[in-house]
Amino acid sequence: MEVSEAQSSEDMKEKRQQGATLWFTGLPCSGKSTIADLVAKRLKEMGLRVERLDGDIVRKSLTRDLGFSKEDRDLNIERVTFVAKLLSRNGVFVLTSFISPYANKRNHARQETTNFIEIYIKCSVEECIKRDVKGMYKKAIAGEIEEFTGISDPYEEPENPELVLDTEHETAAQNTEKVIKYLRDHKFFKDQNL
């Protein structure tokens, strides 16, 4: 039995789908979740294993003890990185959408996870303010929210992201297609001949 198990093991490894970490980063209201959701939907339709990690999901179970101070947001990103690491090395496409404003935290995620793809969701602060239905920017400008990225806390632009998606001048559908094209060009779908 030991021998047949080992043989099966070799066969399996050949067929294994590789996972990836699609790390969407950008200003509040830049459109990270919208595109990540659309990409996730496409990947699921292809039969791939997909997990979305965003603030709403993660803060319910993984980080509900955390607030929004710089320290807490760092800790939040650290836990997300750990979960993305475990999932991506097990063949799952993990799509994270967090502001993740600090380059060093994103670089840590790059080192820890499998096939890290940094996707910079680019949008001007002016346009983000226009889209802000919750009025968070307004509160930040009025000083009612402290350490708000883009207003009172810096957003460190990615220096060498794998993808830059301009959500100000291109549609969500166009940007979704760019992500799918990137994955196809980089042979992430080779096992399914997609």
Add this chain to the structure above:
Amino acid sequence: MEVSEAQSSEDMKEKRQQGATLWFTGLPCSGKSTIADLVAKRLKEMGLRVERLDGDIVRKSLTRDLGFSKEDRDLNIERVTFVAKLLSRNGVFVLTSFISPYANKRNHARQETTNFIEIYIKCSVEECIKRDVKGMYKKAIAGEIEEFTGISDPYEEPENPELVLDTEHETAAQNTEKVIKYLRDHKFFKDQNL
């Protein structure tokens, strides 16, 4: 292209390996990690996707803010449950080894995760004390550690665990074999014909 992607998707789902959550629970020093490590090794040799979650691993990245109070240990188990949920529903065999003394927390994990298998590592307190190289039981008996499971805090025995492994009267190798047999009997290896 859409059509061929959908077809591939159907093909893939057929071949998918199902995951499981092997939840090892028991008193401190009862032998949870020893057996979980041995089972994990066997499953890896079979070419399956495997993750081990134990205190040492998890407290480094996921829960390093937490102490050992009842509340903190509950929160620890809650986060482990979340990670086990994401992994097990994506075809990974997750092996957790935590004292997890409270039935309600274990039942929550049972509800949240895929193919939850509760494995009660049974060993008398007397025998656990003999094995305790770190002297934790001694400290607990002396009142130097508060809320220590088995001494000053209750361990709620599983009522209907999928497996009971007696580490006092059976060897680690025998108990490991029992877990593998359980998984084989319950068709967890069917995709590999193991």
